[in-house]
Structures are given as C-alpha cells and as structure tokens.
Amino acid sequence: MDPAASKKVFDDEVAEMRAQARFTKVWPIVSADYPDLVVEFPHPSGARRRFRFRCDDWDDQAPSVRSVDAEGNELANEPVGPLFMGLNSGYGLCAPGTREYHDHHKENPWANQGLSLAEIVVRAASHYRKSSG
Amino acid sequence: MAAKPKLDPDKPGKPKPGPDKPDKRITLTVSTLSGDHTDKFPPKQQLKVVVEKAINEIRLEGPGPWILEHEGTELSQDRTIEDAGLEDGDVLTLNPQDGGGGSGR
Numbered sequence: 228m229d230p231a232a233s234k235k236v237f238d239d240e241v242a243e244m245r246a247q248a249r250f251t252k253v254w255p256i257v258s259a260d261y262p263d264l265v266v267e268f269p270h271p272s273g274a275r276r277r278f279r280f281r282c283d284d285w286d287d288q289a290p291s292v293r294s295v296d297a298e299g300n301e302l303a304n305e306p307v308g309p310l311f312m313g314l315n316s317g318y319g320l321c322a323p324g325t326r327e328y329h330d331h332h333k334e335n336p337w338a339n340q341g342l343s344l345a346e347i348v349v350r351a352a353s354h355y356r357k358s359s360g
Numbered sequence: 361m362a363a364k365p366k367l368d369p370d371k372p373g374k375p376k377p378g379p380d381k382p383d384k385r386i387t388l389t390v391s392t393l394s395g396d397h398t399d400k401f402p403p404k405q406q407l408k409v410v411v412e413k414a415i416n417e418i419r420l421e422g423p424g425p426w427i428l429e430h431e432g433t434e435l436s437q438d439r440t441i442e443d444a445g446l447e448d449g450d451v452l453t454l455n456p457q458d459g460g461g462g463s464g465r
Contacts, residue, residue: 248391252451352432
C-alpha cells in the first residue's frame with residue numbers, strides 16, 4: 228500500500244481509538260507516530276507492559292506486535308505466556324491479527340481476518356492478561 | 361410530624377438523595393469497541409446488571425460470552441460492585457471472548 232494511504236488509515240483508526248475510554252484510562256495510548264502505535268496494558272499481577280504495534284503497510288499487512296521498554300527498545304522473549312513464543316519471524320504473539328502469526332501460519336492469511344487495529348490491540352491485551360506479566 | 365422525603369424521579373418510590381442522604385451510587389464506564397456507556401449504580405448491584413445495561417444501551421451484537429475486565433483482571437459478573445472493589449469513576453472493558461491462536465507446531 229502507498230505509505231501516505233497507509234498512514235491515513237492508521238491515523239483515522241487511532242483517532243477513533245482515542246475517543247474510547249479504554250484507550251485513555253485502561254490501555255492508554257502512549258504514542259501513535261506512524262507506523263508505530265504504542266499501548267500500555269495492565270496485568271492482573273499489577274505489572275504494566277508496553278506493546279508496540281508496527282503498522283507499516285497497514286492495513287494490507289498485519290502489525291508486528293512486540294513488547295518494548297519505556298525507551299521503545301524491544302524486549303526479547305517477553306512476556307512469557309501461552310501464546311507468546313518463538314515463530315518464523317522471531318519471538319511474538321501467536322494469535323490471528325499479528326504479523327508474526329500470519330508469517331508462521333500461511334494457511335490462515337491476514338487477508339481473511341478483517342480485523343481493525345483496535346480489535347488487534349484488544350486481542351493482544353487479552354493474551355497479555357493470560358501471560359506471566 | 362416529620363416531613364415526607366421527596367421522591368426521586370429516577371427511582372420511583374425511593375427517597376431522593378438530599379443533604380442528609382448523599383447519593384452513594386457509583387459511576388462506572390463500560391468501554392467497548394462499539395462505544396462507551398457511563399451510568400450510576402448502587403454499590404450492591406451485581407456486575408451482570410451493569411453488563412446487561414451496557415449491552416442494551418450500546419446495542420452490542422454477538423452471542424458472547426462477554427468478558428468484563430478492570431485493570432487487566434477479569435471480573436466475575438456474579439459479584440457486586442462493592443465486592444469487586446470498584447470505585448467511583450472506574451472504567452471497565454467489555455469484550456467478546458476471542459478464539460486464541462497457538463502455533464501447534
């Protein structure tokens with residue numbers, strides 16, 4: 228997809244997300260500078276963790292979802308949890324809607340998903356809740 | 361003879377909260393991908409009622425089950441607001457249970 232068109236779709240979806248209470252008070256959007264959306268999730272343990280959704284070529288391609296620190300550096304092999312694992316393209320969340328999943332599971336392509344960016348963030352938050360934190 | 365308390369138009373038959381009877385209802389926001397719903401509830405209200413009201417007001421579609429969370433913790437909808445430790449102004453998220461993934465390889 229043309230980068231300008233991709234950025235437009237990204238910015239429009241982020242604007243819709245910002246209008247929802249969950250993305251201001253529960254899962255705050257830390258930054259949204261195309262192509263990266265960074266959201267902070269709470270965990271039942273009380274921990275909080277940031278995830279970066281790299282959305283280059285959105286929405287022709289699923290976002291790459293990685294855990295990052297406060298400076299934006301990727302945290303290798305984190306978090307530990309049922310669906311966080313090593314995949315073809317590196318450590319990631321093995322769930323439909325992530326680039327890592329669709330790179331690994333060619334039989335279930337991204338083109339068939341029809342997920343919004345907000346829906347992918349919600350799924351990632353749900354899987355993080357079930358991780359070790 | 362004591363004066364009769366004014367009736368609350370929002371709660372027929374119940375006295376309207378006044379200076380000597382503060383409104384102890386708790387304001388909660390249920391946030392979904394289809395929108396938010398903010399309302400006041402008595403502390404002893406079960407969370408399933410909060411969820412049902414949000415589903416009806418936002419007109420959520422889908423069979424569910426709906427997962428209610430606060431600060432990353434799933435809440436049993438059989439609990440009451442006060443039992444769940446919720447406070448005035450809290451935001452809850454409501455999402456359909458997703459299907460998971462897993463490589464299986």
